[in-house]
Amino acid sequence: MTTTEPTLAQEIYQEAKKAGAFALDAPVSGGDLGAKNATLTIMVGSDLATYEKALPLFEKMGKTITHQGVAGSGQHTKMANQICIAGTMTGMTELLAYAQKAGLDLDKVLNTVGGGSGATWSLANYGPRILREDYSAGFFVKHFIKDLGIALAEADKMNLELPATKGAKELYEQLADKGFENDGTQALIKLWWPEGHRPE
Template sequence: MSKIGFIGTGVMGKSIIRNMMKNNLSVNVYNRTKSKTDDLVAEGAVWYDTPKAIAEASDIIFTMVGFPSDVEGVYFNETGIFQADLTGKIVVDLTTSTPTLAEKIAKKAAEVGAHALDAPVSGGDLGAKNGTLTIMVGGDQESYDTVLPIFKTFGKTFMLHGSAGKGQHTKMANQLMIAGTMTGLTEMLVYANATGLTLEKVLETVGGGSAANWSLSNYGPRILKEDYTPGFFVKHFIKDLKIALDEAKKLDLPLPATQKATELYESLADKGFENDGTQALIKLWWTDGKQPTNKN
């Protein structure tokens, strides 16, 4: 049985690791803040003190960190993954990062006798907890086939989209769609409330028609409960949207709706809500995210 390494035990990573262990996989863990792995270690994970050490002790190494700069450090710095002997091993980056960095990691992996997959995920904290994430993969078929049984421990939908970087491009397409559904959900609730409608009824009705979508069914109820804890951080969504806009610029492809969504989320972050979940966008209309009493 392959030994699994996992670097990054945040909101998503921790749930993914638990699903791996529920499926009898042995998981070695590292996180920049060691205390964030204490509960996992108590549950059976094994702590290592550097990404290099994780790579040396593992056959398949997963990474899930915050930003492309974090990915770069985990792989390339002096205690990074590429300081280990990776011959015959597979590295899998679950972080939403840049296609260019995915290609760089794959090139370096090939040079040292290893393989790399870029495999960003979608589905938020609930998808990670429930083992129902969507996994979008770039890389070679053989490595994908090797890792697929592990993907199945925490995902429900998975597909290889092509060579290195294609997983990240697919995730960018996903985030473009999410930008639309989150802004649409927010403005729908603001409008419905202002017209005197009962929002619980609106969510149920709209969710049964052609406007049904994941953001509506998962984040609509959270907003009505004034629950803005992060299934996905505002700051990370801004990062994703900026990557998508940068990639679109390289293609000379205007994306005005995504540009506007990015500006709205940047305004939200500027107000101090960057560590809230993406459903907190409604705080641009509702003070502190509290549903105002309608006058109609």
């Protein structure tokens, strides 16, 4: 259930099939809270029969479980998820940096934006953590960089440019270079707030 290159998932599926075994790729989303509460989103790539055999196990771990298609499709879906998260995380941290510089009450800003069209899972779950200066990892910076690298490599194979995702990866690499690779992805705010301390 790890996140890997879609091509690797396809190779594993084919080798398993040759050996008379079953294989599927089933990366997840939902972070530490999703794992603890068995509410993970599980993205599955395999043949339908194998998916149906594994479904009872997935139902013990996740809430949203979807057969995305053939082997590798689960990994491609996870890449799409990470591309989206890259945008929401950079947007959220820049929102907070901007609001703080403008002299706004950050708690009020989170509540207001979270109640409108800017609402996202990242804003609702990671925004409050940032304001508490909690940078523990629901998902590690170093793992996010790895995932974005896979996404960009796969996009390159499809002759697809993803400039926003590329920019997000570069920001996270800057964060890792500062020694924060083992923090959670919400630590991106540390590029604006030294050591993640909320400015007075």
